[in-house]
Amino acid sequence: MNKSTTGLLLGSALVMGLAGCASSGSQSSGASSSGDSWYSSPFVCGLAGGLIGGGLGYGVSSNDDEETGAAVGATAGATAGALLCSGGDSREMDSDNDGVPDSRDECPGTPAGVAVDAKGCPIDTDGDGVPDYLDQCPGTPAGVEVDSRGCPLDSDGDGVPDYQDQCPDTPAGTQVNALGCPASLVLRDVNFEFDSAKLKSNAEQTLNDVAEKLNSNEQVRVRLEGYTDSVGSDSYNKDLSQRRAESVRQYLISQGVSADRMEALGFGEQNPVASNDTAQGRAENRRTEVHPLGDDGKVMDRTGQNGSSNQ
Known part of the structure; x- marks a missing residue:
């Protein structure tokens, strides 16, 4: 060969x-x-x-x-x-079959069927750190702190997330409005001298508590509403309720609450909460109420809509 x-x-x-x-x-x-x-x-x-x-x-x-x-x-x-x-x-491995090869996959082990970005990581549309397939509260505003479910934190558990809550640390069980503040606060222990707008001494402790809460939540604005029973003329009762509401406002100002955060309004014998036919009912109708105000200056109800009463 x-x-x-x-x-x-x-x-x-x-x-x-x-x-x-x-x-x-x-x-x-x-x-x-x-x-x-x-x-x-x-x-x-x-x-x-x-x-x-x-x-x-x-x-x-x-x-x-x-x-x-x-x-x-x-x-x-x-x-x-x-x-x-x-x-x-020549054929690169893609262990989790997400379409991104292992050599470029920054999030290996993605569950089957989960949409990923170019880096192989599950998509997080609202950028809150919780991927869409686990996010129970999509569309969270940028920068809002969330829990493991992707929902905004609600530290006091009142149903209003912290970033919207103008009254944090609300006691458990307290009914609140859209601002996270008590829907209304009736100051039943705030009493006045007979036929006068002068506060009795026993009213001070109640108002001191109100002032402390307002001073700890400086973003909250309130309306102080005065009411009377039906004894006397409508015009006289309305004037008396206005003077009493203003008296409460002045006391709160003396306790450090900014004047521009409060307005006083008297409604006289309107909107009774009890019957004026009994002494007990009339006593309940003689009251002062504190209502948080929305950004538009109107009383807010629990749903965040304009309150239907006293508007």
């Missing part, structure tokens, strides 16, 4: 072997994530390609060019072999 025939047979055998290895490496790449099988190594494939190229170059060269032919063939074969077998690594 002459040199040419020997070289061609050797080269053909090596070509077939390399092609088989490359094929096996390609088929195995989807099932193995290690990438360290011998047939998927560019070094091993390059070495095999060099042998193939060298054999072919030697076989087809003349006697005078054997070394040159073998060298050129080896170089070309090594390059081709490395490129051919590196196909086993």
